[in-house]
Amino acid sequence: MQMETAIEVNGLITYYGKREVLKNLSFSIPQSMTTVIVGGSGCGKTTLLKHLIALLKPAKGTINIHGKDITKMNETTLIEFKKKMGVLFQGAALLNSMTLADNVALPLREHTQLKQPIIDIIVRMKLDLVGLTGFDTYYPAQLSGGMKKRAGIARAMAMDPEFLFFDEPSAGLDPVTAAGLDELIIKLHKAFKLTLVVVTHELPSIFKIADYVIMLDAGTIIFIGTIEELKASTSPKVKMFLQRQAEEEPYRPEDYFKIISGS
Amino acid sequence: MVTCTSMKIELINRNGVVVISPSGEIDMYSSPLLRKELISFTKKKISPVIVALRDVTYIDSSGIATFVEALKRMMPYNGKLKIAEIPESIMKIFNFSKLDKVFDMYESIDDAIKG
Numbered sequence: 001m002q003m004e005t006a007i008e009v010n011g012l013i014t015y016y017g018k019r020e021v022l023k024n025l026s027f028s029i030p031q032s033m034t035t036v037i038v039g040g041s042g043c044g045k046t047t048l049l050k051h052l053i054a055l056l057k058p059a060k061g062t063i064n065i066h067g068k069d070i071t072k073m074n075e076t077t078l079i080e081f082k083k084k085m086g087v088l089f090q091g092a093a094l095l096n097s098m099t100l101a102d103n104v105a106l107p108l109r110e111h112t113q114l115k116q117p118i119i120d121i122i123v124r125m126k127l128d129l130v131g132l133t134g135f136d137t138y139y140p141a142q143l144s145g146g147m148k149k150r151a152g153i154a155r156a157m158a159m160d161p162e163f164l165f166f167d168e169p170s171a172g173l174d175p176v177t178a179a180g181l182d183e184l185i186i187k188l189h190k191a192f193k194l195t196l197v198v199v200t201h202e203l204p205s206i207f208k209i210a211d212y213v214i215m216l217d218a219g220t221i222i223f224i225g226t227i228e229e230l231k232a233s234t235s236p237k238v239k240m241f242l243q244r245q246a247e248e249e250p251y252r253p254e255d256y257f258k259i260i261s262g263s
Numbered sequence: 264m265v266t267c268t269s270m271k272i273e274l275i276n277r278n279g280v281v282v283i284s285p286s287g288e289i290d291m292y293s294s295p296l297l298r299k300e301l302i303s304f305t306k307k308k309i310s311p312v313i314v315a316l317r318d319v320t321y322i323d324s325s326g327i328a329t330f331v332e333a334l335k336r337m338m339p340y341n342g343k344l345k346i347a348e349i350p351e352s353i354m355k356i357f358n359f360s361k362l363d364k365v366f367d368m369y370e371s372i373d374d375a376i377k378g
Contacts, residue, residue, distance in 0.1 A: 112291045114325055118298065121328035125360065159291065160323040191359050 003030035003212075006163070006195045007052060012061035014047065021047050022058070023219040034189050034196040034209050039216035040241065045199045046090075046167055048216065052197060053087055053165055054078055065163075083111055086156030086164045090171050092148040094140040100127065100151050101136035107158045126154040130184060146177035153184065164188065166198040170205055182208045203242065206230075215241065269293045272300055275315070280376050282347075286318030289326035297326070301333040310342035311367075313375045317348035322356055330366065343367055345375040 007029035014022040021044050029035045029052075037045050050056040051063060054070045062069045070081060094103045104123045108114055114122070127133055130150040140148055149169060156164060169185065170178035182205050189196055189209075198209060206213065206227075213230045215223035215238060223230060223238045230238065270293035275282040283300055287293070304312045312333070316322075334344045347369040349357070357363040369375035 108291075112325070113295055114291060115295070115298070117332050118294070118325055118328045121331050122324045125324055125328065160325075 003028075003033065005029070006031040006065065007197075008062075008064040009052075010062045010064075012048075012051065012058050012063065014051065014056065014058045016047075021219050022051070025061070025219075025221055027214055027221060027224055029195065029197060029214075030212055031195055032193045033211040034185070034198060035212040035214065036206050036210035037197065037199045037214045037216065038201060038206055038241070039222075040201060043216040044219045045201075045216055049165060049167055049197065049199045053085055054082065083107075083159055084162040086153075086159065086161035088149065088152045088156050088164070088166045088169060090167045092140070092152035094148060094151055094155070096140050099137050099139055100132065100143075100154070103140070103151060104155045104158050107155065111159060122158065123154075126157050127151075129157065129188075130154045144177075145172050146181065149173070149181055150184065153188070157188070161194070163195045163197065166196070166200075168200055169198065170200060170202045175204070178202065178205065179208075185209050203244070270296065270319075272296060274300075275372075277372055277376065280311075280313060281309075282313045282315050282372055282375075284315045284318065288321040289319055289329070290321065290323045291325045294323075294325040294329045298329045298332070301329065302336070305333060305336040305342065308340045308342065310337065310340065311345045311375070312337070312342065313345045313347060313372060315348045315372050316346060316350065316353055319350065319353055322353050327356065327360055327362065331362070334366065345369060345378065347372050347375040 005028045010026050012022050012025040013020065025048070037048060039045050047056065051058055057071055061071070063071050065081070070078065073081060095106070101123045104126050105119050108119045108122060123136065124133070127136055130153050132147065132150055132154060135143070135147070140151070143151065166185070169181050173181065185196065185198065186209055188194060200206060210227045212226055213223065214221060217237055223233055223235060233239065270285055270287035270289055273284045273286070275284050285297055289297060301312065330344065330346070337344055345367045348371060349368060354363070357366070367378065369378055
């Protein structure tokens with residue numbers, strides 16, 4: 001598959017305290033495709049995403065977006081750069097004291113000189129895009145989990161970003177609502193040819209939305225390739241993940257006893 | 264001519280009809296210039312207002328919103344906003360937002376004047 005690179009990560013290493021959580025990762029994210037970062041809980045998916053959106057700085061390594069290393073940027077340059085990025089956080093991260101319209105308008109008020117009538121129109125366009133027409137005066141607390149996620153996407157899309165990042169979009173949603181959100185992700189991708197990066201461990205989502213897959217296990221990459229290559233993979237760890245098999249217990253009972261008894 | 268970093272606007276006189284001709288990118292930072300120009304026409308209740316998009320390479324939501332607002336301002340005096348010479352990439356954005364059914368769109372400036 002011929003792919004143009006949007007994001008290139010080289011030798012990424014990061015620690016939480018003394019624990020190495022991302023272990024020398026190197027990979028590329030293709031332009032105008034949906035890349036899904038998968039793996040079990042605690043494998044480093046969300047930490048990796050936080051590095052890609054420059055919320056965290058690595059101990060070592062580079063992250064080049066369109067050839068510019070975001071790990072070396074100063075705060076001012078980074079703010080400009082982040083305007084190209086929309087992010088849907090796990091809990092949607094809406095501001096509860098604001099209506100949906102004000103939540104979506106927030107980045108436009110912060111980063112542009114657009115007048116209120118134009119902002120009002122853009123807000124209605126974005127809410128319509130995610131199926132929330134008529135909900136502009138609602139507060140986040142008045143919405144269901146799925147609607148909050150959609151509102152979060154509307155806000156992430158407010159500035160017409162080039163990149164859209166999703167952290168566990170289906171987390172906490174029932175399967176039908178989660179499937180609806182996947183459809184929305186596909187629709188956005190088709191309509192705007194955005195570069196999408198989705199962190200998830202939901203198998204149905206992976207097969208539905210992914211063009212390209214990066215699989216992590218304990219901070220290392222165990223698979224990278226297209227969705228077809230993922231399905232055909234013979235790697236035992238990949239197969240285990242796809243077949244929802246639990247890993248074998250790492251300790252024998254007597255070792256476990258020694259650990260918890262401190263002997 | 265009005266200019267900013269990513270866009271400039273020329274006013275062309277075609278057989279006595281003034282045509283607004285932006286070129287470059289209509290984005291969050293340049294669209295306020297286009298808005299200012301359109302408002303100067305709508306305040307005088309000029310109709311039709313013709314905008315030629317031949318030299319526009321990109322339009323974002325703020326650009327689309329600028330046209331929507333202008334049309335809304337023209338409705339009370341039955342004014343017509345005519346958009347002409349729309350490149351294919353820009354047309355796709357109008358199509359997606361379903362606004363191709365709302366605005367009067369023409370292949371050429373002459374068609375817009377005649378239509």
